[in-house]
Amino acid sequence: MNEWITGPRDDAGERRRRVVAAALRAAYAWSVRGRFPTAMREVAMMTGVVMEAHGPGRGPVSPSALIDCLRDPLGELPTFAESGETEDSAVADAVLLDSHDRLTPDVHDLVCEYALPLAGTIEAEAWLPTWTRMHADHIRRQAFASLIETRSQDDYVASRKFLIDHPAGSREELAELVSTTGVRVVFRGYTEIPADQQxxxxxxxxxxxxxxxxxxxxxxxxxxxxxxxxxxxxxxxxxxxxxxxxxxxxxxxxxxxxxxxxxxxxVNDAVCLDAGVWRFVVVPGAGELRLCRALEKQGAQVRMWPDLDSYDLHVLAGPDEFRIDMKEYRSVHRLIDDLRTKPPRARVLLPQTHEHQWDVVKAALPSLAITTETRFRTEVRRALKKGRAT
Ligand SMILES: [Zn+2]
Structure with a gap:
């Protein structure tokens, strides 16, 4: 019955992903149930997804039981508790609703790695934010659709950098920046600053x-x-x-x-990017731009997102050329799973904050080309030195 939700893969890892994706979406729906009458139906639909993934007789079997589970660590759900995979503590320790039924910061940390297009109520499409129901790639493609159409790499890079450097500001200031830099920005992407950020x-x-x-x-x-x-x-x-x-x-x-x-x-006339664009474009982009600027400071030449985002950074240092894809995941298991499903087109780099994940990724994917920010910067320094010596 659920084949159209399930898709081609259906192993324990994929079922766990569906449970987390549905839990995130149910938590969001629950947090806005006072504003949107169809939110409770969405919670019921997500309970169905969680029940299907768990199989008969396991896990929460009613919307209220699911909501109770969301106030406890996700690791207590049978899909985690019975798997013995305790090492993925980033996800197992996550709690999605606080004691006032507000979303916790765990939601925003995890959503980028877990959000999936699941079947839900049609009405919910109107109020469920894209970041709770779409793949990260999909949101990125949507944000840059008009730029990708023009096939102009320079426009694409300038506009993507613009969003990363200016995720919020006054309307006047942003409009002036857009007109002086000539970037193409979809203004629909900016909205009023949400109440809980004022x-x-x-x-x-x-x-x-x-x-x-x-x-x-x-x-x-x-x-x-x-x-x-x-x-x-x-x-x-x-x-x-x-x-x-x-x-x-x-x-x-x-x-x-x-x-x-x-x-x-x-706050007056201030606006900020929509939460989806922030989480999927600005957050990873802030890390990518920081690394790009650090490498340029070392003396390397860096191109961002070559071939309309085939990978993250093309680095030229002395005689050497490097292709880098930066990966900043909270859950190392999701990272491994994504790397398996979609092998990267460049060497994977873990930023300084995530270098501790190197051992686990290397053990799971021994043939994967992977480095850390610290090692890579040393490699670039050596290449530049070699360039100067010849
Ligand atoms: Zn921040």
Missing amino acids: YHATSDTAWWWPCPVCAWPLEVTGRTVRCRYRPHASVFRIVPGRSPRSRPGLTALDEGPRVARPEARP
Whole structure:
């Protein structure tokens, strides 16, 4: 019955992926059930997907039982508990709903790796954000559809960099940047700053802060602000302004590496990229651009996303040429699975924050060409030195 949901693969790993994808979608639907009357039907549909993946007599069998499970670590679901795959703790430890039935940051961390097109209610298409129901590749293709059509590599790179460098700002500022740089940006991609990313100093004065890493508006929870993508780890506390209308400040709460404290900006006419484009284009792009700029600083020549995104970076250093695909996954098992399903067209590079995954990936895929950011930068330094010596 579910062949059209299941697709060609149906092993334990793929069933687990469907469970996580449906759990993410049910959690989102539950968090907005007060606003959208069809949300409960969506939760029921996702319960069906979870039941089908688990098989008869296992796992939650009603929408309320599924919602209860979403308040506990996913690892307690039978698909994880019985698999013995405890090493994928990134996913097993994830909790999707907090005690107030709001989405937790785990949702935003995992969704990029797990979101799948599952069959749901037709009505839900109108209010379910794309990031809960589409493959990452699909969202990226959609964001750049008009650019890919023109087949112009320069336009494509300029416009993709633009989104990554300017994921939020005032309408006026963005419009001016678009006209001076000549990039093609679909303005539909920008929307008003969501309520949970605003700080209301008074009933009519609201502020937002750009993330120090990705520049998208930080999430505001009470007096605390941080990026929804947790590897962008800085956490700040809001210091209200001297008068109700003056600019509030931030103090750093974490002990991590010192980062510049972002400055509050008025919400007024500010806009930001849609959460899907942010999560699938800006978050990975911030890492890719950071690496590109670091390599250029070393003296290498770098081209981004060659051949309309065949891979991430083409690097020329002295006599050597490198092709690199950066992979920043929270779940190393999803990474391995994706690399198996779609072998990369370039050497895989794990960024500094994910270098610890190297051993596990190498053990699972011994013939895969894979490196870490630290090793690769040493390799580039040597190649540049070799170039200078000849
Ligand atoms: Zn961020």
